[in-house]
Amino acid sequence: MIKPSLKDLLSSSIRSVLKNKSRTILTSLGVIIGVTSVILLSSIGNGLKSFVAEQFETLGANSIFISPGKIFNETGGFNNSGGMSTTTFTQKDLNILKKEIKNTTIIPINFIFIDIKSANATKKQAELDGSIEAMGQASNLLPSPGNGRWYTDEENAKKSPVIVLGYKVAETLFPNSKAVGKNVIIKGKTLKVIGVVDQKGSSMGGPNIDEQAYAPFNLVADLSGNDNIISFMAKAKDRNSVDQVKKNITKTMEKRYDKDSFSVYDSSQLLKSINSIISVLTTALTGIAAISLVVGGIGIMNIMLVTVSERTREIGLRKAIGAYPRAILIQFLFEAVILSGLGGIIGIILGSLGTAAINNFFPAKVTFNSILTAFGVSFMVGIIFGVTPARKASQLSPIEALRYE
Numbered sequence: 001m002i003k004p005s006l007k008d009l010l011s012s013s014i015r016s017v018l019k020n021k022s023r024t025i026l027t028s029l030g031v032i033i034g035v036t037s038v039i040l041l042s043s044i045g046n047g048l049k050s051f052v053a054e055q056f057e058t059l060g061a062n063s064i065f066i067s068p069g070k071i072f073n074e075t076g077g078f079n080n081s082g083g084m085s086t087t088t089f090t091q092k093d094l095n096i097l098k099k100e101i102k103n104t105t106i107i108p109i110n111f112i113f114i115d116i117k118s119a120n121a122t123k124k125q126a127e128l129d130g131s132i133e134a135m136g137q138a139s140n141l142l143p144s145p146g147n148g149r150w151y152t153d154e155e156n157a158k159k160s161p162v163i164v165l166g167y168k169v170a171e172t173l174f175p176n177s178k179a180v181g182k183n184v185i186i187k188g189k190t191l192k193v194i195g196v197v198d199q200k201g202s203s204m205g206g207p208n209i210d211e212q213a214y215a216p217f218n219l220v221a222d223l224s225g226n227d228n229i230i231s232f233m234a235k236a237k238d239r240n241s242v243d244q245v246k247k248n249i250t251k252t253m254e255k256r257y258d259k260d261s262f263s264v265y266d267s268s269q270l271l272k273s274i275n276s277i278i279s280v281l282t283t284a285l286t287g288i289a290a291i292s293l294v295v296g297g298i299g300i301m302n303i304m305l306v307t308v309s310e311r312t313r314e315i316g317l318r319k320a321i322g323a324y325p326r327a328i329l330i331q332f333l334f335e336a337v338i339l340s341g342l343g344g345i346i347g348i349i350l351g352s353l354g355t356a357a358i359n360n361f362f363p364a365k366v367t368f369n370s371i372l373t374a375f376g377v378s379f380m381v382g383i384i385f386g387v388t389p390a391r392k393a394s395q396l397s398p399i400e401a402l403r404y405e
Contacts, residue, residue: 006330013334016307017342024339027303030296031343031381032350035374037289039351040358042370045282047355047363052274061239063138063267064104064246066097066232066253071263072273087261089229093253097232100252104245105134105235108217112224116163116213117185118173126169127212128186130220132156136164138235141197141214148180148195156216163191167199168210187223191215242266293377297385300339304332304389308396315396329394336386337379344378 017024068087089108097106110130117123129135136142136150143149143164151162163184170179170193179193200209221227236245250264308315315328348371358364 010334013331013338016331017335017338023303024342027300027339028296028343028346030292030299031340031378032296032347034290034293034296035344035347035378036351036354037292038286038374038377039348039366039370040354040364041285041289042282042373043351043355043364043366044358044362045278045286046367046370047359047365048278048282049275050365051363052271052278061267062236062242064234064236064242064249065263065265065267065270066234066249067263067265068231068261069263070260071265072269087257089232091227091229093256094229094232096256097234097249097252101234101245101248103237103241105138107131107135107138107233107235108229109135109231109233110217110220110224110227110229112220114186114223116165116169116173119183119185122173124169124172126166128163128220128223129212129214130217130224131214132217134235135214135233138233141209143195144198147198148193150195151214151216156218159218159222160216161189161191161219162194162215164195164197164214165193166197166208166210166212166214168208169213170196189223191219290377293381296343297340297381300336300382301385301388303339304336304386305392307335308332308389308393311393312396315393319396325394329390332390332393333383333386336390337382340378340382340385341375344375347378348374 066089068089094106094108108131111127112130113125114128115123115125116128133151133153133156141150141164148164150164151160154160155162163186165173165179165184173179173184174182179196182193183190184193185191197209197214215223218227234245234249236242246264246266250259253262253264318328319325351374352366352371355364355366
């Protein structure tokens with residue numbers, strides 16, 4: 001009795017699988033769909049994480065934010081119990097922060113939604129953000145060379161009628177000419193366009209920067225009718241001083257407000273919370289997509305059981321001439337793994353191509369780990385759902401198998 005090698009069993013399994021190519025593809029379809037879905041969803045999750053990280057990188061690791069309401073809960077995640085409050089920051093808060101917080105730039109932020117008109121009466125509704133000179137560099141909004149400039153603190157102090165337009169706003173108001181140097185009208189007041197921000201798109205799913213405009217804080221205060229401050233951005237001297245600056249800001253603000261009526265946080269804390277949400281959503285969606293892998297595995301098991309029935313006489317004959325039950329088990333297990341592995345490979349290819357297509361309009365990124373995981377799972381599906389048919393084949397009685405019609 002000659003004991004077949006694993007190589008011989010694998011070759012025999014491949015030949016059996018390739019005998020009926022249509023059945024092979026249809027059997028692997030569930031695994032193909034499952035792996036493709038898992039690759040696509042995990043790629044979107046990875047792409048979003050990379051995109052968010054890039055957005056925060058432009059702000060710098062030394063950025064600190066002061067917002068009304070309790071933004072985070074005790075565990076560091078976002079507050080789900082309604083973190084917004086009626087707290088309104090004032091000029092007095094700005095003056096106190098500038099006085100108390102040393103070696104730190106305090107940037108006030110205000111905004112209004114308003115209609116902006118060009119000289120030819122073209123109108124564009126946009127968010128008009130008011131701040132100070134430091135905001136341009138702090139938020140990576142400085143116009144590139146040739147596209148004008150950002151406003152200065154002197155212009156803010158004088159309430160100079162100047163404005164910086166977002167890319168889309170400028171394109172809408174001045175479709176056939178350069179916006180810099182032109183005039184726009186807001187609430188009957190003429191403002192000179194001194195700069196256009198480079199095209200940036202939406203930031204972290206938030207407002208589209210290209211659809212916004214920027215002007216000196218004091219000018220926006222006049223246009224809106226109040227000088228209240230919606231939030232602050234603070235730029236610490238360096239990353240190492242961020243924690244101490246946060247403590248100092250918190251201590252200063254607690255002298256004026258209840259501790260639950262405002263939040264002080266840095267960019268890394270915000271990034272961590274956003275990534276946590278993305279991870280949970282990606283895991284949940286990937287888990288749902290993985291259900292199709294289970295369905296694919298059941299399909300493989302059903303087809304393998306049918307195959308065992310179709311090849312009962314073959315199995316009986318092989319056993320009659322001395323084939324080991326273990327060799328038959330391994331061969332049928334190989335066939336199941338080949339079916340699921342083939343589905344995994346096709347799924348990875350389709351998922352990677354789909355990710356490349358999605359990345360043209362939404363951040364998506366295939367990682368080696370996601371490919372390895374998808375292939376490993378498809379391999380395991382073959383083993384798990386191939387065991388039952390393989391055991392059935394190996395345990396067939398040769399006499400009963402040869403009598404099978």
